[in-house]
Amino acid sequence: MAHIPDGLLSAPVLVGGGLLAAAGVALGLHRLDERMIPRTALLAAAFFAGSLVAVPVGPSSVHLLLAGLMGVMLGTATFLAVLVALLLQALLFGFGGLTTLGVNTVNIALPGVLCGLALGPLIRATARPSVRLAAGALAGGLAVLGTGGLVALSLWLSSSAYTPAARVVIATYLPLALVEAFITASIIAFLARVQPGALRPAAP
């Protein structure tokens, strides 16, 4: 799903995705400090292992992305976490591909980072657990739908013969978005209770 294999995308899309991913990783590296490095690594490991577990849904099978959670907890370092995890998945298991690494990184990380930027401040500032729960769920769900949209967009821009059909994309991504919303909301609610600092990607 989010792992587009080699040989499907056109060169401009691959190069554009690569440049965007490089910019994102540079941004993430710039902000990386002692506090963020272990957290980035832990979330990268969670994403690496989590997205190996696939569940059949309809004609396809889906797996967790955790991009919304990463966006809230890591900010721009999400790019780095996703890049490392995707590189290892491509090398160890042949998921996705090396040429599509940049595009896949952007497809997964960018919606997460945007959700983190948009909903992160609300999640950190609010005193009401219900609002935080809703914002966390929104971040998790929207990040998945954003990834679905970007995957479809990259295939469409390449005028590939395999452009996804909107109906099928919605049928497979919507259940995943709901599950991710639930998982993201519960992890964020838990962290807000036991370690609110974990939801703050930048040093105070």
Place this chain on the structure above:
Amino acid sequence: MIRLLTGVLLALAFIGPAQAHKLKVFATVEGGEVKGYAFFIGGGRAAQTAWVARDAAGAPFASGTTDGEGRFAFPAPQPPTDATVTVDTREGHVASVTLPSSRFGGRAVAATPTLPTDGPSPIDPDARLAALVEAAVQRQVAPLMERIEQLDTRLRYADILSGVFLILGLAGIGLWARGRRG
């Protein structure tokens, strides 16, 4: 946080080693027919999914939709050519498999006796026997090839662990480099 994430990770690791996420196509030749199915590694079949078979030049010669088990079948191409079966789930998963023309060779031999041979000719029983042997071997070999494909694409627990620890190692290197510079 670290404890929570370690817990999540361990839980995923224990549910997950057999599951994965990649579309694959398995195809084999059986008695002049190409049969196969599309499957997600460890995670079910691609049911009700469009498939198309192309020859070596890229021209489609058969297409259809997989059944509830993700299966497809079509007659072997005549004359034999490299056949590529592509399955597309219409949401970003595409996979294909190529059967080299040599896999259809036995079929070609079986088809030749229909050429002008009046009455019982010496080539006829040989060709029939060749076709029978071909069919029998295919029947016996198909499960093996299926098994090899499964082994080939299985997620190995050791690989998952090495990936996780590679990430942790990178973090260690990063921290060390920071500490030296700071």
